[in-house]
Amino acid sequence: MTRQATNKHLRKAKKSKSDEFYTQLCDIERELQYYPDSFVNKVVYCNCDDSQTSNFFRFFKDNFQKLGLRKLIASCYKKTNQDLFEVKKNVKAYYCIYEGEKIPMQVISFKGDGDFRSAECIKLLKQADVVVTNPPFSLFREFVSQIVKYNKEFLIIGNVNAITYKEIFDLIQNNKIWLGVNLGRGISGFIVPEHYEQYGTEVRINENGQKIISTNGCLWLTNLELNQRHEDIVLTKMYYGNEKDYPKYDNCNGINVNRTQDIPKDYTGLMGVPITFLHKYNPAQFEIVKFRKGDDGKDLCINGKCPYFRILVKNKYLQQQQYEKSNNISLE
Structure with a gap:
């Protein structure tokens, strides 16, 4: 299967509001190395992340001291069960607060479903300095709009086509946000649930038994300072005569x-x-x-x-x- 076909899979997921694409630790490490001083004494909020499975949470927890973090918060969405006849017990949404290995981590249940747009999550957002996560592709516009509204720094993953959204492009044009370092094949793929179809060469199983969908259609978007964005493009071509x-x-x-x-x-x-x-x-x-x-x-x-x-x-x-x-x- 070609990369183009895999990107169709991502677009199909966006259209159907299926947002179960999870970032690999290797891709997080590959991008985060370019922001070594962006997290010193900062509160980082991963607001689309289950602390038990999120590689974003894992990365910041493992590098808490090295990055000089003040606090790490992670919250996750859990769909509330509206079917009274459903036998399976409803799992409550929760958030956790990590402040270093010497302080016990707090795990607190939400009253609601943990949606990043909820009043409970916005309250946590207000405490944060930087938001780092892989937001739902189907809600990307709303996600960025919320971060900008509350004047937060951020580093997030999105589909390349997000550049073409008017709201996103306006922010880029006004130099309020910009692209990160890794783009396309610089992002090696996403972890997806078992029920996702497996076919072609761009879908594989990694060493941990996780199903990975590779794509050439994603990017990092940020407003964190980045040295690379101040480097000139080397121009060698001539218009006149050609x-x-x-x-x-x-x-x-x-x-x-x-x-x-x-x-x-x-x-x-x-x-x-x-x-x-x-x-x-x-x-x-x-x-x-x-x-x-x-x-x-x-x-x-x-x-x-x-x-x-x-x-x-x-x-x-x-x-x-x-x-x-x-x-x-x-x-x-």
Whole structure:
């Protein structure tokens, strides 16, 4: 089975509101290494995590002292049983508080179901400094909206297509959130329940007997400081003399660039780049002008055909040079 087929499985799960995709410890360790000073004296809240099974909780508990955490909170959702004839005993939602190995961990039952949107979970959220988790794909917009509303730092996993959500893109454009380090194959796969279908080469069983679905369609999203986002994209291509490689849009005064590495270093106008550009985006180097739409409010198109979603950007450095030249400004 191809990665594309696996991504369809993820989209199908999102549509059916099946959110049982759990993050592997190796992927958490791979990403968290880039934020060594982001958790010192902080309260970390994993608000979609059962402390008994969550690898997020396991990671922060095992590295509590190393990271300099002040407190770790984890809460989990448990569907309440509405069927009075159901024989199986209803399991209550709960949260736990860990403050280091010298202090007994507190385990406290919720009155409700532990949904991250509930008043009980919001109360815990208000105590937190940083939220780190894998939120439900079907509720991703609501999840990010809540974090932003309460002005929390965060590091979360989402589907790559989340970039295309208006609410998410607006935050990226306004430099309030950005992509983490690992993207696509940098996230090796998710643990899924036994009842999930197993087929193809992108579904496997790991050494612990857990079923893993690999995907090339996920990313980390954050507002934690990250050194990598201040590194310039190295530009080597030229527009002038190679105009045929950069066709202009029918409905916008800009050129189309199919790959981030093909962004020309000598073009001062609008350029339509793929959404994966955001993985390398340095806000000091580029300005994000617009997403997807041309001057007529319709999707960007070339000879009547629309390429996959494009982000319209401008090179800030060239804009500044052009401004200085037109105003006879000397840096000497």
